[in-house]
Amino acid sequence: MTVSDNSVLETEVLVGGSAMPNERPGAMEPQNLSKMPEGFPRRSTVADGVRSRTYRRVFVVGGALLLSLFAIYEMGAVFSIGGITPLEYLVLVLFAVNFCWIALAFCSGIAGFLILLRKPRAKDLQVTELHTRTAILMPTYNESPDRVFSAVSVMAETLSQTGHGHAFDWFILSDTTDPDIALLEEQAFLVLRQETHKHSRVYYRRRRKNVARKAGNVADFCRRWGSRYDHLLVLDADSLMESSTITGLAQRMQADPDAGLIQTIPSLINGTTLMARLQQFAARIYGPVIGTGLGWWVQKEGNFWGHNAIIRTEAFMTAAGLPNLKGKPPFGGHIMSHDFVEAALIRRAGWSVVIAYDLPGSYEECPPSIIDLAVRDRRWCQGNLQHSRILPTKGLHWVSRLHLLTGIMAYLSSPFWLMLILTGLMLALQAHFIRPEYFTEQFSLFPTWPIMDSDRALRLFYITMGVLFGPKVFGVLLLLKDGEFARSVGGRIKAIFSVIFEVILSALIAPIMMFIHCGAVMSILMGRDSGWSPQRRDDGSMPWMTLIYRHRWHMLAGVMLGYAAILDSLTLLAWMSPALIGLWIAVPISAWTGSVKIGEVFKRAGILATPEERNPAQICLQAQEARAAYQRHIAEPWTLAQVLKDPALMELHLAMVDKQPLRAAGTPIEAMEAIVHVKVHEARCQQSALALLNRQEMAMVLANPLMLRSLQKLPEQFVEEDLVSFC
Numbered sequence: 001m002t003v004s005d006n007s008v009l010e011t012e013v014l015v016g017g018s019a020m021p022n023e024r025p026g027a028m029e030p031q032n033l034s035k036m037p038e039g040f041p042r043r044s045t046v047a048d049g050v051r052s053r054t055y056r057r058v059f060v061v062g063g064a065l066l067l068s069l070f071a072i073y074e075m076g077a078v079f080s081i082g083g084i085t086p087l088e089y090l091v092l093v094l095f096a097v098n099f100c101w102i103a104l105a106f107c108s109g110i111a112g113f114l115i116l117l118r119k120p121r122a123k124d125l126q127v128t129e130l131h132t133r134t135a136i137l138m139p140t141y142n143e144s145p146d147r148v149f150s151a152v153s154v155m156a157e158t159l160s161q162t163g164h165g166h167a168f169d170w171f172i173l174s175d176t177t178d179p180d181i182a183l184l185e186e187q188a189f190l191v192l193r194q195e196t197h198k199h200s201r202v203y204y205r206r207r208r209k210n211v212a213r214k215a216g217n218v219a220d221f222c223r224r225w226g227s228r229y230d231h232l233l234v235l236d237a238d239s240l241m242e243s244s245t246i247t248g249l250a251q252r253m254q255a256d257p258d259a260g261l262i263q264t265i266p267s268l269i270n271g272t273t274l275m276a277r278l279q280q281f282a283a284r285i286y287g288p289v290i291g292t293g294l295g296w297w298v299q300k301e302g303n304f305w306g307h308n309a310i311i312r313t314e315a316f317m318t319a320a321g322l323p324n325l326k327g328k329p330p331f332g333g334h335i336m337s338h339d340f341v342e343a344a345l346i347r348r349a350g351w352s353v354v355i356a357y358d359l360p361g362s363y364e365e366c367p368p369s370i371i372d373l374a375v376r377d378r379r380w381c382q383g384n385l386q387h388s389r390i391l392p393t394k395g396l397h398w399v400s401r402l403h404l405l406t407g408i409m410a411y412l413s414s415p416f417w418l419m420l421i422l423t424g425l426m427l428a429l430q431a432h433f434i435r436p437e438y439f440t441e442q443f444s445l446f447p448t449w450p451i452m453d454s455d456r457a458l459r460l461f462y463i464t465m466g467v468l469f470g471p472k473v474f475g476v477l478l479l480l481k482d483g484e485f486a487r488s489v490g491g492r493i494k495a496i497f498s499v500i501f502e503v504i505l506s507a508l509i510a511p512i513m514m515f516i517h518c519g520a521v522m523s524i525l526m527g528r529d530s531g532w533s534p535q536r537r538d539d540g541s542m543p544w545m546t547l548i549y550r551h552r553w554h555m556l557a558g559v560m561l562g563y564a565a566i567l568d569s570l571t572l573l574a575w576m577s578p579a580l581i582g583l584w585i586a587v588p589i590s591a592w593t594g595s596v597k598i599g600e601v602f603k604r605a606g607i608l609a610t611p612e613e614r615n616p617a618q619i620c621l622q623a624q625e626a627r628a629a630y631q632r633h634i635a636e637p638w639t640l641a642q643v644l645k646d647p648a649l650m651e652l653h654l655a656m657v658d659k660q661p662l663r664a665a666g667t668p669i670e671a672m673e674a675i676v677h678v679k680v681h682e683a684r685c686q687q688s689a690l691a692l693l694n695r696q697e698m699a700m701v702l703a704n705p706l707m708l709r710s711l712q713k714l715p716e717q718f719v720e721e722d723l724v725s726f727c
Contacts, residue, residue, distance in 0.1 A: 019189065019204040019656040021169075026227035028219055028316075030323035031345055036395040040319070041350030049258030050352045052299035057399075060111055060297040064103040071103070071463060072096045078457045087427055094420040101409050102468050105290060109471035112293030116478055130167035130247070132230040132254050134310070139217045140185075141175040141210065142534035143237040146634060148172060149188035150626035151240055152202065153195055158243040158619055160199035167250060169229070170202040173217050175210035179698040182206060183638040186656050191633045205658055208703040213532055214306070215322055215338035222317050224660070229313050230254075236307035238537055240269070242361030242619050249310040252356070260315035260351025261343060264362035265291040266308045269612050269620055273368040273540045274505075274602055275593035280366065281502055281608040285489075286475035288357075295355030301399035302355040304343035308362045312351065316342070319349035325389050329529040330382045336530075337383025340407055341390055344400035348393075363612070363620065369540025369594030370509065371550055374516045375533060381411040381520040382530045414517035421579065425561070428568045472503070488611035498608050508582035508589055515554050515583070540594030544587070551586040558583025640698060644686050644712050654705055662704060676700050680707050685718035 031037065044050050075095050079088040136155075140148045152170055159165050172189065176182045189204040196202050207220060218234065226232070231253050233246065245264065253259050265287070268280040295302065304311075320342040325332045335341055343353045367373040384407040391404055466473075476499055479486055486492045524530075542550075558580050565573040565580075573580075582589060592598050602608055612620070643653050663669070676697045683689030689711055693701065701707045 021203060023224045024227040025224055026317055028222050028321045030321045033323060033393040040348060045257040050300045050350060052301060056297040056299065060107045063107040067103045068100045071099045074456060074460045078460065087423060091423045094416055094423060097416050098413060098420060101413050106467045106470045108293035108297060109289045109474050111296050112289040113474035115292050115296055116288060130164050130250055130254060132167060132250065134168050134231040134233055134250050135229040136168055136170050136233045137173055137218060137221060138235045139173045139214050140237045142178050142181055145181065145184045145188040146627050146630035148237050149192045150630045151623050153192050154619060154622045154626050155241060156196050156200035156202060159246055162243045162247055164247045165200055170200060172204045173221055174206035175217050176206060177210065177699050179695055179702055180637060182699060182702055184634050186653060187634045187638055188630055191630060204656060208658060212334040226313050226317055231310050232313055232316060233310045234307055236364060238365040239308055240363040240619055240623055241308060242617060245359060245361035248359055253310050253312060258352050259312060259354060260346040261304055261309060261311045261353045263302055263304055263309040263355050264359055265357055266362040266364040267612055268366045269363045270365050272538060272596045273594050273599040275370060275540060276366050276368045277599055277602060277608040278502060278505055280610050281498060284610040285479055286472050289471050289474045292357045295357035298399055300352040300354065301347055301397050302353040303403045304339040306339035308364060315346050315349065315351040320345045330524045330527065331386055331389060336386055337380060340387060340404055344396050347397050347400050348395045365537055368536060368538060370512060370590045371542060372536050372540055376535060377517065378520045379530045379532065381517065382524050384408050384411055385524050411517050411521055414514045415521055417514060418518055425564055428572055488614060489609050490606040494606055501607055507578055511579045511582045512554050512586050515557055539596050542594065544591060547587045547590050551590060554583050554586045641690060645716065650712060657703055657705055672697065680710050683714060685715045686711055687717050
């Protein structure tokens with residue numbers, strides 16, 4: 001294929017011979033975590049512009065504290081009748097930690113439930129014109145280019161139709177390391193430019209080295225181009241956002257000079273497997289209760305989830321530069337879960353961080369299988385446990401510290417729950433096998449009876465289950481109350497059936513995820529780094545032997561726990577069975593929930609349906625159509641050999657290569673760079689050079705104009721006549 005054979009590759013596609021605008025460098029210095037930077041916190045522009053209402057914190061946090069104290073007191077009273085043993089003290093401590101965690105979510109859910117009963121609507125700011133400029137950033141790392149570029153194409157086109165398109169520029173910021181995907185991205189970008197050049201400004205940059213991953217990718221953009229823009233609207237590779245949401249975020253930021261970050265609550269879409277549909281349904285039915293409650297009580301001290309949010313560039317560049325933590329990964333090095341930290345630092349600097357729980361039209365996708373969820377959670381677990389190094393940061397707001405602690409507990413809660421289960425099992429076995437010591441060495445006229453208050457224990461169990469499942473109950477009540485909402489998911493009867501199915505399936509998956517999180521925590525404490533693998537987003541199926549290998553310890557743990565329960569009684573086994581059945585059948589559950597075919601069966605039956613699935617937003621339908629078109633456009637991928645052979649294709653590629661210097665003066669040459677240099681300069685032809693390069697080295701060559709020019713000068717093949725002349 002030559003350039004002349006493809007109508008997309010027109011000379012006007014890359015105006016000025018570049019895929020990026022001119023740079024306007026700006027400083028984004030790493031923040032000092034041990035002391036408050038000079039000038040922080042800033043003075044708010046509007047009176048009380050970053051002040052939150054105390055009564056909301058009292059209602060949620062105070063309510064959670066009172067509820068936790070009551071439950072802990074009741075648990076102590078359960079044991080105190082016969083004197084508390086060391087093992088019972090351990091149960092009490094573990095119960096206290098776990099209950100405090102779920103009590104906060106419960107009280108936040110109550111707040112969300114009360115708000116949603118009134119059906120809050122998005123605030124209409126009535127802004128007719130945007131005078132600020134916003135850069136919409138789409139970071140990508142070895143993702144399917146058809147997904148990424150088609151989404152940008154559709155969003156850019158719909159935004160241009162609102163009359164506000166002039167206020168936004170679009171940037172695909174690639175950290176791709178796979179050379180084949182990198183070339184596909186360039187093909188897709190040329191298609192995107194051809195489609196959008198009349199109504200939108202779209203740009204593309206692929207970094208040569210993905211230093212600090214996504215956070216480093218966005219920071220690199222800020223230091224080189226950030227000063228051109230007032231705001232950054234950060235998306236993810238699977239994000240979609242309606243034009244009204246995009247303009248609404250920009251209008252809110254423009255109207256509030258003290259706003260540093262505004263985070264939307266994305267809805268999950270496009271789930272094809274049973275696991276993805278399960279997450280979609282739960283997020284849609286129960287998620288708004290928690291999200292709305294959270295946004296209501298945290299107010300100006302909200303959080304950032306890394307995407308589908310708008311950020312004030314000044315706040316981000318002056319306050320959210322991330323330092324490297326001392327030591328090696330997993331606890332040292334680059335900050336992995338950067339979003340929570342960036343939100344905390346922006347709030348520390350005196351800007352508000354708000355969760356826009358009333359703003360719809362924000363979408364993302366979710367992992368398609370338990371294994372994919374485990375891969376993502378392993379990375380998130382490492383990043384969140386790394387936040388233990390961030391908690392002591394000078395000047396953080398206490399709510400920001402609570403966000404960090406919540407992220408840590410999201411993964412530490414699994415080991416705590418497992419320890420609570422094991423300790424309770426030990427108590428049962430102790431009562432069954434160890435003869436009680438009625439008269440201790442201490443003199444007493446009365447024996448020590450090993451008893452507990454069983455009625456109180458049963459009542460506390462019901463309270464705990466109510467607190468644990470409270471947000472789900474609130475979500476179901478809202479669903480049943482709202483006839484329009486119920487019809488959007490197939491009617492009340494089908495909705496109730498979906499809820500029951502979701503609860504049962506979630507109960508089967510929960511112990512598997514508990515052990516997955518326990519394994520992740522143990523791996524991190526042993527010093528193992530998670531790395532950063534691209535996420536699968538569509539089909540979650542895997543070979544059965546792979547699943548057996550991945551779940552072997554989960555099944556073994558289920559068998560051992562079941563055997564221990566049987567040693568006490570069949571009654572104990574029956575009580576523990578909800579937590580054990582999922583472990584026993586972990587492999588088939590993992591296979592079935594990751595299957596697209598089974599997911600399609602449930603979709604046709606209308607089980608676990610969401611409004612976004614039954615009546616998709618127009619932009620979601622357009623994105624699906626556009627993705628199919630992009631798949632056709634890049635059906636014949638470029639290769640490095642073609643780039644070297646076709647001069648016009650080479651010029652197009654070089655126009656899209658990052659213009660940043662290859663290496664700063666005085667920087668030592670890396671080993672791989674030296675190896676590639678030797679391979680290229682000692683090769684006798686392009687064919688032999690390409691045969692010697694591995695994929696990582698080929699990606700480096702693609703980003704190095706000098707090496708490409710050197711390869712281009714070589715003959716395509718080495719023939720015998722060349723050997724004679726060489727000699």
